[in-house]
Amino acid sequence: MNVALRWKSSPESEHRAEQLGHLASLCLKLEVETYPKPGLVSHVDNGAHGDMDAELLCRSADTLTSFFRDLAIAGAEGAGMNRLRAVGVAAERAMLTATCGVNTHRGAIFGLGLLCAAAGYRNAVGIRKPLGRLVSERWGEDILSGPVSLRSHGAVVSRRYGAGGARAEAAQGFPSVYDIALPALHAARKLAAHDEEAARIQTCMTLIADVTDTNLLHRGGPEGLRFAQASASAFLAAGGVGSLGWRGRAVDIHQAFVARNLSPGGSADLLAMALFVDRLEA
Template sequence: MTAQTEHCVRPLLAYRLADLAVEALIDEADLSPKPALVDRRGSGAHSDLDLRLMHASALSLWPCFKDMADAAQAFGVVGPSLREALGRIGREGEASMLATSGGVNTHRGAIWALGLLVASRALAPDDLEPASIAARAGRIALIDDRFAPAQAPSHGQQVQHRYGVRGAREEAQLGFPSVVLHGLPQLRRSRAAGSGEASARLDALLAIMARLDDTCVLWRAGRQGLKTMHQGAQAVLAAGGSATLAGRRALRELDNHLRGCNASPGGAADLLAACLFLDPLGSH
């Protein structure tokens, strides 16, 4: 590749990866019917979110993801300098998100997860293997950001301390096991079984929900809410998934139960967006 060609290709990759990340967020928001989450039906268990706001928030993050891809290409290797650049860009992206949403946390967890994955893809643009991309993102996440400002513990961090569970940071550091081992395999299984794309994506979400210690649910509804999510998601999959009549009945029951305890699986939703970003069918 000539220097002139490389000069043209590198920005195009950053644009493409930012497009894919935003598309993953919008596709996740649009997917319906998701249990207790914002979707085309309404606001789920949220009183401060709706689909319009989720779309606007996702679009506001395009420059953030593009800059993260640019940073990864500029540094070229996993290391403290890249990690600190990503942290700075992520904080700028969060400020833009909050300005767009009027202060509502729409996508803070998604900035972390998708930002790492975007950077990982940009470091090795020919690597389309989800497990490899996720593992490289995990290596980035293991590096401390020396310039991260001291802040009061987030809801997720408080829940981690209270219940002894891992949160979004640890999920990333481990190479996104909920995505690589559960969400993406279920997506492939459901497609292979003949489910439509929306049902396959719902099943992928449910496979994540069935196992994830979702700190959003724990914050809102404690261990009982988390148990309700785990058992309800497993019941949908055991009934044949969201493409079957029995599965849809179980999905409605799960939706009702989670709404009843005001528990919205926002962590699982972020990881579904990561699934859609890593999905080989959407990453070419």
């Protein structure tokens, strides 16, 4: 896509990039402040994670704010994937320093980072395309052909089970965000009388039910993934957050995930991405 960029280094443009960085960080914190989410860390408990808590995740989100801003600036300046990847590597290094080596947000750095870059680009050229489509058009081929960390959980699961994972999701324009999470979020707001936490829970359950979450495959294999998807599907089939006693059922599912050491981290990242896109494309 050869579009003449109109980015100018000005207080206004820098402010817009700062806003995008803070919004991305906020969306990560909103995911943390959602309970109950099956197996995931929240402000209430640590879920199936013995090495992290809500305070650590929020510290990580704050650390990443400036890097999300830098990715928005890079996108606005027409950067290719190599530059975006360099910012992402620096963000991951800062995250690991802030968390004493705990991988809190590696997946979010990748997914939210690309969406920040797309938002920066969109602001610069003044177009109205969905952010996911811009990611696919501008960087999709490079995402798929770029280097792969052979030791990452996603790479291991992809080789073992043939799951596409985060790279395929991004290269295709984040279909799980646009086709699953956003429709669920918008419907849930009506179902839950605009209770935003309940809407986030419903969206998370929908993602768990419908997405092949590589984190679940890593922790529980195909059996763990099937259990997670069946549990979330049953919750939704019973009326989700629109039914009486839904919160108790959601807590029961959360505890069942914890007992099996299951954590749908991919769905958590997609929830944060959906919140980000929702704010920008509403």
